[in-house]
Amino acid sequence: MRTVYLDHAATTPAHPKVVEAMMPYFTGKFGNPSNLHDMGREAKNAVEEARARTAALINAKPEEVFFTSSGTESNNFAVKGLAQANSQKGNHIIVSHVEHFSVLHPVKTLEKAGFMVTQIAPDKQGLIDPADVAKAITKETILVSIMHANNEIGTLQPIEEIGKITREKSVLFHTDAVASVGWVPVDVKALGVDALSLSGHQFYGPKGAAALFVRKGVRIKPQIEGGVQEDGRRGGTENVPALVGLGKAAELAQAEIHNRMSYLTPLRDKLLAGLNSRISDMIMNGHPTRRLPHNINVSFLFVEGESMLLFLNMEGIYVSSGSACTSRSLKSSHVLSCIGTDAAAANGTLLLTIGMGISSEDVDYVLDKLPPIVQRLREMSPLYEDMIKNRR
Numbered sequence: 032m033r034t035v036y037l038d039h040a041a042t043t044p045a046h047p048k049v050v051e052a053m054m055p056y057f058t059g060k061f062g063n064p065s066n067l068h069d070m071g072r073e074a075k076n077a078v079e080e081a082r083a084r085t086a087a088l089i090n091a092k093p094e095e096v097f098f099t100s101s102g103t104e105s106n107n108f109a110v111k112g113l114a115q116a117n118s119q120k121g122n123h124i125i126v127s128h129v130e131h132f133s134v135l136h137p138v139k140t141l142e143k144a145g146f147m148v149t150q151i152a153p154d155k156q157g158l159i160d161p162a163d164v165a166k167a168i169t170k171e172t173i174l175v176s177i178m179h180a181n182n183e184i185g186t187l188q189p190i191e192e193i194g195k196i197t198r199e200k201s202v203l204f205h206t207d208a209v210a211s212v213g214w215v216p217v218d219v220k221a222l223g224v225d226a227l228s229l230s231g232h233q234f235y236g237p238k239g240a241a242a243l244f245v246r247k248g249v250r251i252k253p254q255i256e257g258g259v260q261e262d263g264r265r266g267g268t269e270n271v272p273a274l275v276g277l278g279k280a281a282e283l284a285q286a287e288i289h290n291r292m293s294y295l296t297p298l299r300d301k302l303l304a305g306l307n308s309r310i311s312d313m314i315m316n317g318h319p320t321r322r323l324p325h326n327i328n329v330s331f332l333f334v335e336g337e338s339m340l341l342f343l344n345m346e347g348i349y350v351s352s353g354s355a356c357t358s359r360s361l362k363s364s365h366v367l368s369c370i371g372t373d374a375a376a377a378n379g380t381l382l383l384t385i386g387m388g389i390s391s392e393d394v395d396y397v398l399d400k401l402p403p404i405v406q407r408l409r410e411m412s413p414l415y416e417d418m419i420k421n422r423r
Contacts (some may be wrong), residue, residue, distance in 0.1 A: 034347045035393045039325060040182055040210065040384040041351055045276065046235040052279040053237065056272040064269050065260065074271050081278025088281040089208075089227060090218040091244050097261045098242050098274055102209035102230035103133035104254075105243040108265070109205045109226045110137040112251040113174050114146060117203065121171035123147045127159050127178070127188075128369040131207055134176055147171065156318040157186035157370050165196045174203045179222075180211035183366045183382060184317030185326030187211070194223025203249065209233055209241075213284040214323055215292065225249050231273070235387075236280030240273035291387060296324040298385050298394055303327050305398040310405050314376060316367060325385040330367070330376040334408040339381055342404040348397055351382040 036044075045053075056077060062070030064078050079093070086093045099105045114124055126138055128150050142148045149167045153159050159177055168175070175197050180187045190206050197204035205226040208217050213234020219227055226249065230241040245251050245264075257266025284291075306313060312332040331339070336352035343350055367377040383397075 032347045033393070033396050035349070035389065035396055037348065037350045037383045037385060037389070037397070039386040040233075040382060042232045042238065043235045043386060044388070045232075045237050046280060046283055048283060049236055049276045049279045053272040053276040056275050061271075064271060065258065074269075077271060077275050078269050081274045081281075084278035084285075085229075085242050085281045086244075088217070088285045089212065089229070089244060090220050092247060094262070095219075095244055095247050096242050097245060097264045098240070098269065098277075099265060100239055100270070101241050102131075102207070102228055102233070105209070105228035105230065105241050106131065106133040106207055107137050108243050108251070108254050109228060109245075110134055110174070110176055111141065112254055113203050113205060113226060113249070114141050116250040116252040117173045118146075121169075121173040123149065123169055123171040123173060125149045125151065125164060125167050125172060125175045127151045127153060129153050129157060129159075129181055129184075129366045130176065130178055131182060131209070134178070134207055138176075151177075153186075153370055155371050156321075157181055157184045157316075157366070158318060158321070159188055159193070161189055161192040161196055164193050165200075168196070168200050168202060172200070172202050174205065176205040176207070178210070179206045179208040179217065179227075180215070180323050181317065181366060182210040183364055184328045184370070185210075185322040186318045187215070187321045187323065190222045190224065197225075198223055211323060213280070213288070213291075214295075214325060216288055219244055219246070226251070231277035231280050234280055234284050237273045237276040239270055240277035242277070292324045294387065295385050298389060298391065299325055299327055301391065302383065302385070302394045302397065303329075305394070306401070309398060309402040314372070316370065316372065316380065323384075327383040327385075328380065329383070330372060330380040331405050332376055332379060333412045334379045334405055336378060336380050338408050339379075339401070339404055342408070343401065346400045346404075348400060351384075352380060 060073055062074040064075035082096050083093045086096045124138055138148050151163050177188055179190050194204055203225045206224045207228045209228055209230045212229040225246045227244040232238040253264050255265050314330040316328040340352045363374055363377040
């Protein structure tokens with residue numbers, strides 16, 4: 032049976048060159064970067080090389096990159112750290128309704144501590160209007176956090192336009208780019224952001240290695256206190272093998288980014304066109320063109336996403352019925368709710384994310400297997416039966 036992994040938004044396999052780069056730092060080169068002896072310096076040099084490679088991927092300076100354990104930690108570090116360090120200037124934070132929970136939950140915590148929070152609604156395609164951000168900014172606003180690309184529906188936000196507004200208003204601007212780094216070009220200078228989150232396992236690096244870019248001169252309060260690692264911004268012994276892997280993944284992404292986009296976009300379009308031609312009553316979620324090159328988020332009416340997922344799993348096709356962080360909660364996606372998708376359609380949603388290991392033949396296999404699964408499940412649905420009667 033063919034195996035087709037279409038869940039790259041949840042995680043990606045580590046690139047063989049990433050694994051190769053990591054291996055020596057588990058055994059022979061196992062030193063602690065904080066030690067002054069030769070083995071410590073060897074590990075420290077490896078970490079700094081990884082920092083330089085990660086910085087190069089997003090056009091930052093190495094000293095502006097701080098390593099963390101995950102995208103979630105990076106987002107928490109950015110939102111809490113920036114707000115707390117700059118609270119003397121004001122207490123107002125602006126985010127969008129469609130942010131990842133690792134942004135939405137920290138702002139709720141800050142709200143309980145006395146901060147004021149404004150959440151901006153997207154349009155039906157998931158886009159945030161920069162004009163809405165401008166209108167929401169007050170004299171008390173100290174931080175805006177709008178994600179670069181949505182991890183569920185793939186919509187790419189107008190970050191550069193928002194960045195111009197925040198610079199004019201002297202407001203700090205953070206973007207969660209976990210879903211986009213490694214898939215589309217990301218340039219912190221062009222975007223005009225003060226902080227940016229990324230995570231290695233999202234673009235063929237290892238789990239447990241991520242980073243937060245903080246523009247030089249921007250104050251941020253540490254969230255993990257202890258030692259003086261990461262220039263005093265984050266305590267804790269560095270995960271040297273994982274950071275080496277992140278650095279290698281960043282180097283590969285920088286070299287391959289345009290090839291990845293040109294390879295993935297036609298496959299995405301082929302899969303979406305095939306689904307459109309073979310399955311009726313299907314809705315594509317997110318912006319039709321301003322979207323990640325490997326993302327397809329579709330809702331099938333009169334069928335449940337979990338059922339489709341399980342039947343596809345039996346055929347060796349691995350997808351998601353929502354974001355990996357919420358797919359076990361049995362709750363409708365807050366992102367789909369925010370763009371106006373009704374609950375029934377949201378419950379019939381699949382997220383298909385393509386990767387570099389996927390072939391045109393794999394897409395053909397999915398197009399062969401998924402339509403009959405949808406039809407079989409619909410034939411078991413009384414709602415679908417009623418709909419067919421009403422159309423006759």
